[in-house]
Amino acid sequence: MNIHEYQAKSLLRACGAPVSDGRVVKKADEAKTAAGELDGPVWVVKAQIHAGGRGKGTFKEADAGDKGGVRIARSASEAAEEAKRMLGRTLVTKQTGPAGKQVNRIYIEDGAGIATEMYLALLVDRQTSRVSFVASTEGGMDIEEVAEKTPEKILSFSVDPATGYQPFHGRRIAFGLGLKGGQIKQCVKLMGQLYELFLAKDMEMLEINPLIVTDGGDLKCLDAKMGFDGNAVYRHPDIAELRDVTEEDPKELEASKHDLNYIALDGEIGCMVNGAGLAMATMDIIKLYGAEPANFLDVGGGATKEKVTEAFKIITSDPNVKGILVNIFGGIMRCDVIAEGVVAAVKEVGLKVPLVVRLEGTNVEEGKRIINDSDVDVIAADDLKDGAEKIVKAVKG
Ligand code: ADP
Ligand code: MG
Numbered sequence: 001m002n003i004h005e006y007q008a009k010s011l012l013r014a015c016g017a018p019v020s021d022g023r024v025v026k027k028a029d030e031a032k033t034a035a036g037e038l039d040g041p042v043w044v045v046k047a048q049i050h051a052g053g054r055g056k057g058t059f060k061e062a063d064a065g066d067k068g069g070v071r072i073a074r075s076a077s078e079a080a081e082e083a084k085r086m087l088g089r090t091l092v093t094k095q096t097g098p099a100g101k102q103v104n105r106i107y108i109e110d111g112a113g114i115a116t117e118m119y120l121a122l123l124v125d126r127q128t129s130r131v132s133f134v135a136s137t138e139g140g141m142d143i144e145e146v147a148e149k150t151p152e153k154i155l156s157f158s159v160d161p162a163t164g165y166q167p168f169h170g171r172r173i174a175f176g177l178g179l180k181g182g183q184i185k186q187c188v189k190l191m192g193q194l195y196e197l198f199l200a201k202d203m204e205m206l207e208i209n210p211l212i213v214t215d216g217g218d219l220k221c222l223d224a225k226m227g228f229d230g231n232a233v234y235r236h237p238d239i240a241e242l243r244d245v246t247e248e249d250p251k252e253l254e255a256s257k258h259d260l261n262y263i264a265l266d267g268e269i270g271c272m273v274n275g276a277g278l279a280m281a282t283m284d285i286i287k288l289y290g291a292e293p294a295n296f297l298d299v300g301g302g303a304t305k306e307k308v309t310e311a312f313k314i315i316t317s318d319p320n321v322k323g324i325l326v327n328i329f330g331g332i333m334r335c336d337v338i339a340e341g342v343v344a345a346v347k348e349v350g351l352k353v354p355l356v357v358r359l360e361g362t363n364v365e366e367g368k369r370i371i372n373d374s375d376v377d378v379i380a381a382d383d384l385k386d387g388a389e390k391i392v393k394a395v396k397g
Pocket of ligand 1 (some may be wrong): 044046051052053054055056070109110111112113114117140209210221223224381
């Protein structure tokens with residue numbers, strides 16, 4: 001689960017980390033008051049969407065002289081004007097994809113004088129099963145590009161959970177970033193605060209890009225991105241409250257209500273599979289035969305008829321879907337139950353695209369009989385390869 005920059009900054013502020021003062025605005029007529037509450041003399045007006053790259057982003061239907069999603073203003077009234085100009089419009093950045101995201105909230109904050117911009121992140125490192133720090137002097141830019149072209153400019157190490165965060169970790173980052181004097185002490189303190197917050201809130205990712213040295217020589221978090229482990233959010237009602245469902249894919253939102261693991265993708269073949277591993281393998285083999293999956297969908301081990309029906313509804317609501325592959329292994333689930341579910345779902349939802357069904361496992365013969373005896377228009381497949389070949393052929397001819 002992701003949250004907005006202004007929400008992340010309020011969590012940072014609460015644990016004592018240095019951030020600028022700011023106000024969030026949801027309606028244009030709130031902008032003037034909000035901007036007026038800040039000191040200035042420079043205001044920064046920032047579009048709040050769950051995607052980075054806002055500064056270099058562009059608005060759809062750009063008006064003349066339009067700037068990106070992060071704008072500088074020289075007075076409170078100018079800041080309010082910029083906020084009004086961005087609200088309700090669609091911002092396209094490297095991370096939003098071509099569709100972009102609608103800007104429904106604006107964060108107005110005090111402008112900082114910047115001496116240097118650096119990069120800092122904490123994340124769960126699956127290789128070491130630990131929390132890792134990632135730091136670089138190359139802040140404010142595309143960290144993926146830095147990693148690719150100049151990997152030596154990235155410092156990364158993980159923290160042993162037995163000792164937890166220690167001041168030497170902070171010093172290692174401070175020296176790696178070339179910090180001097182009092183900044184080193186600030187860095188040791190800040191890294192400790194970030195590490196504790198990361199653990200306390202079950203985060204998956206915390207990115208400060210840029211972390212800056214101000215013109216006064218102090219550290220400050222100028223941007224903040226936080227991602228939380230969705231399976232742990234129930235432990236943190238304060239974090240759950242920050243969820244902004246308007247930032248989420250409506251299909252994914254619907255799926256989460258029915259306890260389905262669904263991720264929307266760009267391809268043309270809808271997949272309904274049980275088990276994450278089988279779902280991955282199904283997506284792979286669809287690609288192998290020359291098509292692209294429209295989604296990842298794991299209906300889970302205990303898929304009921306109702307769940308299968310909901311899954312069908314979600315898959316068919318995607319206009320990109322030109323064919324559906326159902327690939328179910330009846331382990332705990334019985335194939336006959338699944339077959340009944342598929343038939344019922346097709347009858348309820350209707351089917352406008354080809355459907356290939358591959359069943360394997362417990363009661364598979366009974367399952368196949370149910371599908372064959374039904375009057376729904378299904379192409380039966382014998383195995384994974386056969387299923388993938390048939391659906392790709394049905395879609396691509
Ligand atoms: P994004 O990463 O989405 O582009 P950032 O918050 O990182 O958004 O802002 C982009 C750039 O704008 C930063 O790298 C920084 O140079 C500038 N900036 C952002 N916030 C402020 C601020 N409060 N004061 C001064 N400059 C800022
Ligand atoms: Mg940034």
